[in-house]
């Protein structure tokens with residue numbers, strides 16, 4: 001369950017009711033899935049993309065990798081890497097050195113950049129380590145994963161025999177794609193990238209779940225969290241449906257002239273989740289000259305940089321705080337014999353200090369701009385599953401209210417045409 005609280009100007013809730021009145025059919029359509037989007041909606045049912053058979057196969061492969069590798073290279077960009085990276089970077093630790101989590105496999109990201117220095121860093125990280133690679137790409141036309149996969153296959157061939165290299169190479173692509181054919185020809189293990197799910201909606205599929213499982217994330221709990229959220233947003237009607245209410249609020253703010261939604265949190269472990277969320281909303285909603293631009297705030301650090309603008313700058317945004325009710329870590333600020341003028345913190349826990357900063361920020365910011373708070377129980381695999389499903393469904397609803405297709409991304413193609421021309425790919 002995700003709790004939604006609103007700190008908004010008087011009259012906002014009435015506007016939401018008014019906006020959503022008579023539009024219940026849109027919620028019903030989203031719940032049922034729509035004929036016109038049938039090539040993009042398998043993610044709506046977690047059973048289709050993450051049923052027991054898929055989970056079993058993923059866990060078996062993850063166990064093989066954990067037994068034979070120190071590192072796992074996730075080659076993918078955008079929707080092919082953001083969900084896994086969100087969870088792995090939040091729930092497992094690898095403090096720039098030997099893994100300190102119980103799971104020994106370090107996850108290394110590739111195929112998300114074209115910068116040569118990142119390649120240098122990648123090969124430095126792989127030196128002396130046994131590794132597997134997984135190239136994740138829907139159609140296998142994207143430049144970043146394609147180019148990185150090629151140089152990693154070359155590196156693999158230098159490090160291992162042909163047979164061993166093939167065993168250590170995995171690809172996740174759509175059935176019938178050129179990547180699938182390569183796997184069949186070269187003997188690489190192939191995982192299915194569901195044909196009817198766009199990249200940014202693939203958290204609860206082989207795309208997100210295999211790398212997470214390799215990193216030791218409890219993917220059963222994650223899928224359960226997503227499934228429970230699926231039930232919740234499919235059963236609840238009207239404003240009792242949190243995803244519908246959130247979508248309604250976003251659209252009211254848009255109608256009031258706001259143009260940015262800032263997701264803020266006092267939990268820096270959401271750093272990579274932010275990237276997933278930004279992609280989801282920017283690519284789904286930002287089209288036909290419409291949409292709220294998603295931006296993020298990593299607090300309390302960024303209160304000392306962008307905080308000024310939020311509180312005092314052009315009034316273009318509303319803010320959605322992502323809150324975690326239960327925090328495990330605890331650090332007490334002890335009394336100090338040295339005078340530093342921080343005695344008001346004596347015996348206070350960092351938990352309490354962080355929370356006080358967040359409550360104060362919500363209070364201060366909501367005097368200037370509308371603020372929402374979405375609260376999850378704790379930062380774990382189950383709750384990440386809840387977040388993935390909640391935001392994907394809410395985004396779909398928000399796009400329906402705005403009148404845009406949540407599942408295409410025509411605007412991404414324009415730069416690619418120029419880039420491929422420059423690289424001589426031909427059209």
Ligand code: PA5
Nearest residue numbers: 078079080137138139142199200
């Ligand atoms: O959401 C989407 O469909 C896109 O943003 C893709 O995830 C991204 O472009 C990567 O595509 P591919 O998996 O085909 O390399």
